[in-house]
Amino acid sequence: MLLLAIDTSTSAITVALHGDEVAATATVLDARGHTEHVAPLIERCLESAGRSPADVTDVVVGNGPGPFTGLRVGIVTGLVFAHARGIPVHGVCSLDVLAFDVAALRGEGDFLVATDARRKEVYWARYAASAGVARRLTDPAVALPADLPDELRSLPTAGRGPLLYPHLFPAPVQVHDVQAGSLAVVALQRLRAGVAMPVEPLYLRRPDALTTAERAKS
Numbered sequence: 001m002l003l004l005a006i007d008t009s010t011s012a013i014t015v016a017l018h019g020d021e022v023a024a025t026a027t028v029l030d031a032r033g034h035t036e037h038v039a040p041l042i043e044r045c046l047e048s049a050g051r052s053p054a055d056v057t058d059v060v061v062g063n064g065p066g067p068f069t070g071l072r073v074g075i076v077t078g079l080v081f082a083h084a085r086g087i088p089v090h091g092v093c094s095l096d097v098l099a100f101d102v103a104a105l106r107g108e109g110d111f112l113v114a115t116d117a118r119r120k121e122v123y124w125a126r127y128a129a130s131a132g133v134a135r136r137l138t139d140p141a142v143a144l145p146a147d148l149p150d151e152l153r154s155l156p157t158a159g160r161g162p163l164l165y166p167h168l169f170p171a172p173v174q175v176h177d178v179q180a181g182s183l184a185v186v187a188l189q190r191l192r193a194g195v196a197m198p199v200e201p202l203y204l205r206r207p208d209a210l211t212t213a214e215r216a217k218s
Contacts, residue, residue, distance in 0.1 A: 001057045002019050002057050004016075004042070004056045004081065005017075005059075005060045005184035006042070006060070006062070006183075007061065007183050008073050008075075009070070010177040011160060013074075024045040024049040028041065032070075056085060058090065060184060061074055061077075061090070064140075064203065065095070065117070065203065090198075092183060092187050093136075094202075095123065096134070098158050100134055100186050101175045102129065103134035105173065105174075108130060110155055112124060113125055114160075116159070120145075122143065125138050126155070157173060
């Protein structure tokens with residue numbers, strides 16, 4: 001199996017190839033340049049690993065949550081690549097991937113993942129780590145940071161929420177953006193466990209880009 005992993009839900013536009021291990025990974029930090037970077041990053045990973053598109057057997061994309069335009073770029077790219085190759089495409093909640101990295105660092109205890117949702121909001125979910133494995137306790141949601149209960153905001157928090165709102169998230173964890181290598185590992189674990197992974201974009205709210213008619217109504 002050679003898995004192509006793509007995530008564009010956070011400020012990191014990130015791609016990886018995973019066979020028996022991570023064969024190649026490439027990431028660019030650019031909160032607005034998803035369209036420009038995804039295809040070149042895929043090409044870079046394939047070249048670095050000495051592989052061609054024909055070698056890829058599966059694709060996994062980060063389902064988000066993430067801002068509409070950026071998230072859509074990664075998901076559509078993954079779907080088009082998989083359709084062209086006639087191979088399966090899978091989806092994983094991007095917050096779960098951040099939680100996977102946090103659990104590897106912390107091992108035990110509850111924590112929060114809070115990523116930048118723009119509009120002064122965060123996408124968030126609560127997790128519990130046990131023996132280095134993360135379990136999600138709440139559905140992904142979007143909120144103003146100040147609207148989250150104090151008990152939640154006081155938890156160790158990963159994502160860019162603590163960087164953007166340090167006075168509201170006082171216990172930052174040094175995991176900021178999704179890494180495609182971790183996305184690939186999470187997807188492979190779930191595939192081996194027989195877990196269904198549909199591609200279901202988690203936008204959680206209306207698109208960031210509105211039509212003229214929509215802006216007039218808002």
